[in-house]
Amino acid sequence: MNVPATGVETCPGVFVTGTDTDVGKTLVSAILAKAWGADYWKPYQTGVATLPDDTETVAALLGPEGGHVLHAPACVLQAPLAPWAAARAEGVTIEMAGLRPPRTAAPLVVEGAGGLYVPVDDDHMMIDLAARLALPVVLVARSTLGTINHTLLSLRALRAQALPVMGVVMNGPPSPGNREALERFGQVPVIAEIPRLERVDAVSVAVAAARIPALAVLARAVRQAG
Ligand SMILES: Nc1ncnc2c1ncn2[C@@H]1O[C@H](COP(=O)(O)OP(=O)(O)OP(=O)(O)O)[C@@H](O)[C@H]1O
Numbered sequence: 001m002n003v004p005a006t007g008v009e010t011c012p013g014v015f016v017t018g019t020d021t022d023v024g025k026t027l028v029s030a031i032l033a034k035a036w037g038a039d040y041w042k043p044y045q046t047g048v049a050t051l052p053d054d055t056e057t058v059a060a061l062l063g064p065e066g067g068h069v070l071h072a073p074a075c076v077l078q079a080p081l082a083p084w085a086a087a088r089a090e091g092v093t094i095e096m097a098g099l100r101p102p103r104t105a106a107p108l109v110v111e112g113a114g115g116l117y118v119p120v121d122d123d124h125m126m127i128d129l130a131a132r133l134a135l136p137v138v139l140v141a142r143s144t145l146g147t148i149n150h151t152l153l154s155l156r157a158l159r160a161q162a163l164p165v166m167g168v169v170m171n172g173p174p175s176p177g178n179r180e181a182l183e184r185f186g187q188v189p190v191i192a193e194i195p196r197l198e199r200v201d202a203v204s205v206a207v208a209a210a211r212i213p214a215l216a217v218l219a220r221a222v223r224q225a226g
């Protein structure tokens with residue numbers, strides 16, 4: 001583990017965020033973990049009363065091979081809300097200041113909840129978690145109409161805090177025009193495009209992980225990051 005300027009021990013890996021909730025962060029996290037032989041951690045999991053738990057989903061998408069470790073969330077909340085709101089609904093308090101990443105032998109894929117400005121506790125949002133962990137950020141964006149505005153706003157927020165951005169993953173039907181706009185106006189590489197998958201399962205995740213050449217190129221950078 002390294003101790004970056006934030007004073008929080010961290011480890012090699014990436015922080016996966018998105019332009020929104022439901023944008024494909026969990027699927028992309030599974031693909032990245034598969035491509036990089038990485039572990040997975042979702043520190044703040046909300047919505048378990050009604051929605052699938054992301055850690056269980058990733059476990060199923062990675063399958064039994066590969067030796068990936070799925071680290072338990074620091075905080076699991078029932079309501080399908082931002083962590084700050086879900087915690088309040090349960091009468092519990094979250095304090096991001098006490099959060100410590102798990103010790104890992106492999107690189108770690110950390111998945112946020114919702115997008116960057118989702119409140120976690122009274123004083124912190126998801127973007128503050130990215131800063132605290134000091135991991136390069138992978139931003140998952142929809143490929144379709146509307147993504148330019150959401151993605152450029154998210155990139156601006158990251159850059160305003162001088163957070164390192166590894167790149168954008170576009171999720172959904174390929175859109176060369178949107179890709180060009182994101183790369184040009186966001187000054188960011190699109191590191192992967194994930195098409196609409198007919199089935200989201202361990203086979204399609206393994207195929208996607210093997211088919212994206214940029215992910216193999218980034219594997220070394222991921223092991224050194226953090
Ligand atoms: N490329 C795709 N092809 C088919 N289905 C997809 C694709 N991307 C995402 N989905 C489906 O869309 C839903 C939302 O995706 P996902 O759970 O990855 O979003 P998320 O950003 O992780 O949401 P949250 O903010 O709740 O963590 C899931 O049912 C997932 O299987």
Ligand SMILES: C[C@H](N)[C@H](N)CCCCCC(=O)O
Pocket residue numbers: 021022045046047051079080081082083113114115118
């Ligand atoms: C429950 C859901 N699937 C996510 N994990 C939490 C999303 C919080 C989004 C809050 C918001 O941006 O309005």
Ligand SMILES: [Mg+2]
Pocket residue numbers: 025026027054111
């Ligand atoms: Mg998710």
